[in-house]
Amino acid sequence: MGSEVNRLLKKIKDGDLTKREELFKITAGHLLGVARRYLYNAEDAEDVVAETFVRAFRYIHAYDESQEGYNWLCKIAQHLAFDHNEQYKAKTGVALMENRDGALDHIMEKVELETDFVEVLGRFSLNDQHLIYLRFWEHLSYREISARVGKSKSLVAKRLKIILKEFFKIIEKEWKND
Template identity: 30%
Template sequence: MNKEEQGKLVKACKKNDRNAMEKIYNSFMPRMLAVSLRYCNNRSDAEDIVQEAFIKVFKNIKKYKDKGTLGSWIERIVVNCAIDHWHQRKKRVLIDNSELIEENETSELNEIEQQELAKQLSTEKLRTLINDLPEQYRYVLNLYAIEGYSHKEIGKILKIKESTSRSNYTRARKKLLENMRALGIYKNNC
């Protein structure tokens, strides 16, 4: 769907046109479900988050100012709904590992390693590996590495310390690499 089509559909949605809403929903729902699945292990919860997000999209469509893309605006709402969902069902306290992280805990992949890893790792397999991470690690990893939030912003969103966000991110990466090594996807020469 091109930008002009999106503009027409948004205008129609602002006038409560159900057909336009349905077209926007059908166009963006698969992508938004994929976004939601980055935050949930459970497809049913992910679908609920997407439904809640689209309700908010259509309730707030009049606030959409055509800055950026419609898809990005909807995605931000989905991420916020996923975070709200997490807060609502969170039963345990996030691990507060604000102590200093040892240097050997942070291993960066160089460009050649990244390219090799990309060849071996399908999107679905990566999603599965990320979903296998502990919940607090998964949320921080998604918010930082995929959504582009800073650790300070993540701290505010998840109601944790900035240092906890940093350590959870580092541990998420470490755990992800360990899981990849265990599956033979990523081999380290160390």
């Protein structure tokens, strides 16, 4: 797919606007996955992908043909997702966690105040808080986190899974007490 994306981007850059639809058809699904990965609310992914193509076509002159075109599109989608998250946080006043399958959104909607969230995070060790920060605020992949903390990727993934499970247990217990 990479060489095909490069070819299409070059043609679009050279003025062949008929290739835009073809580029969209072969990359939109992948970019939708990229957007969902980085968005707090996965339902906004289609908007981010649409804006990705608008930006790519608007700034096609900036595309460096010596670089991988698919990566260029993914970076645009990633940055737009981060920007969208910042706008979303500003609107809601609550820093939500990453959403992959909708379950996190459902639980986080019930957390009314950011102070509740911070209080629950304070119950975890500094190392666990650091992992949460790297994953959900820095938006790092498990591989990037493992490189930063000097642990294996699988260990980082397992630990984050345990942390999130415990986090949600605490939140659910708090709700039952309210």
